[in-house]
Amino acid sequence: MIRTVLCDLVGIEKPIFQGGMAWIADARLAAAVSNAGGLGIISSILGGAEAVREQIRKARSLTDKPFGVNVMLASPDAAEVARVVVEEGVKIVTTGAGSPAAYMAEWKKAGITVIPVVASVAYALKMEELGADALIAEGAESGGHIGDTHTLALLPQIIDAVHIPVLAAGGIFDGRAAAAMFLMGAAGIQLGTRFLSAFECKVHPNYKDRLIKASDIGTIVTGKSLGDAVRSLKTPFSKRFAKLEATPGTDPEELKALGRGSVRRAVEEGDLAGGSFLAGEVAGMVVKEESAADIVNDIIGGAEALLGGASKLIN
Numbered sequence: 001m002i003r004t005v006l007c008d009l010v011g012i013e014k015p016i017f018q019g020g021m022a023w024i025a026d027a028r029l030a031a032a033v034s035n036a037g038g039l040g041i042i043s044s045i046l047g048g049a050e051a052v053r054e055q056i057r058k059a060r061s062l063t064d065k066p067f068g069v070n071v072m073l074a075s076p077d078a079a080e081v082a083r084v085v086v087e088e089g090v091k092i093v094t095t096g097a098g099s100p101a102a103y104m105a106e107w108k109k110a111g112i113t114v115i116p117v118v119a120s121v122a123y124a125l126k127m128e129e130l131g132a133d134a135l136i137a138e139g140a141e142s143g144g145h146i147g148d149t150h151t152l153a154l155l156p157q158i159i160d161a162v163h164i165p166v167l168a169a170g171g172i173f174d175g176r177a178a179a180a181m182f183l184m185g186a187a188g189i190q191l192g193t194r195f196l197s198a199f200e201c202k203v204h205p206n207y208k209d210r211l212i213k214a215s216d217i218g219t220i221v222t223g224k225s226l227g228d229a230v231r232s233l234k235t236p237f238s239k240r241f242a243k244l245e246a247t248p249g250t251d252p253e254e255l256k257a258l259g260r261g262s263v264r265r266a267v268e269e270g271d272l273a274g275g276s277f278l279a280g281e282v283a284g285m286v287v288k289e290e291s292a293a294d295i296v297n298d299i300i301g302g303a304e305a306l307l308g309g310a311s312k313l314i315n
């Protein structure tokens with residue numbers, strides 16, 4: 001079995017995290033991943049801090065294994081969520097969309113392991129200096145908010161720059177990609193897109209159907225002109241957004257208004273005309289619904305088989 005320093009750091013059996021996807025990653029999905037030996041993560045974007053508290057408590061009723069909470073630091077209720085994770089005794093926090101500096105001292109005092117998502121070497125170094133316990137190097141193949149550098153180039157540069165464990169995220173679907181990440185020195189992997197197809201994932205049936213039907217060129221990046229690039233499935237909404245963004249003279253505020261609430265509409269309503277169906281470049285590899293446990297076991301088992309047979313490639 002693949003076992004890395006990450007397993008000991010957060011108390012899991014298999015070095016795989018489920019991404020804290022906004023409006024998606026709830027207690028049911030997180031508990032299913034944790035019960036399979038990975039680390040399930042609850043999103044902080046579920047309708048407010050008290051909703052997050054409710055999901056934390058629900059997760060505890062569904063699993064006795066470790067799970068975490070992702071704190072989206074740019075959200076208006078980030079400070080409230082930061083307090084809730086302490087009050088509820090959460091021991092693992094991942095962060096994104098900002099710096100956790102304002103909360104780090106309190107989290108450390110509470111014994112919380114803090115693992116920020118980073119998209120550049122410079123930011124990785126800042127997070128290590130701040131006291132992060134590990135990092136998630138997320139490449140531009142990912143769904144949702146993305147940076148500019150792709151995982152294969154980003155991961156080794158961050159690993160070489162810091163002295164704490166680094167997980168890989170972006171472009172990971174099965175054991176092949178996982179094995180490559182481990183060979184490059186990753187202490188673990190994080191993925192979100194494949195978990196969208198899990199039976200335990202609550203997204204609207206339209207979301208799963210669109211994901212399963214996606215091709216290898218089925219995603220699009222929008223929002224770069226706003227300094228907030230986002231990867232999603234190609235839908236009437238994302239194509240409309242892209243067309244408007246490319247039109248000279250478009251008011252940035254009009255674009256922001258168009259995008260506001262679009263992720264929730266996709267997740268809860270399956271609204272193809274008004275919803276943003278976030279997904280990574282591996283969307284074209286999703287062909288069916290399956291359990292979270294089957295996803296975890298397929299990825300880690302596939303990586304183990306490939307790594308075990310790697311010596312046969314050398315004469």
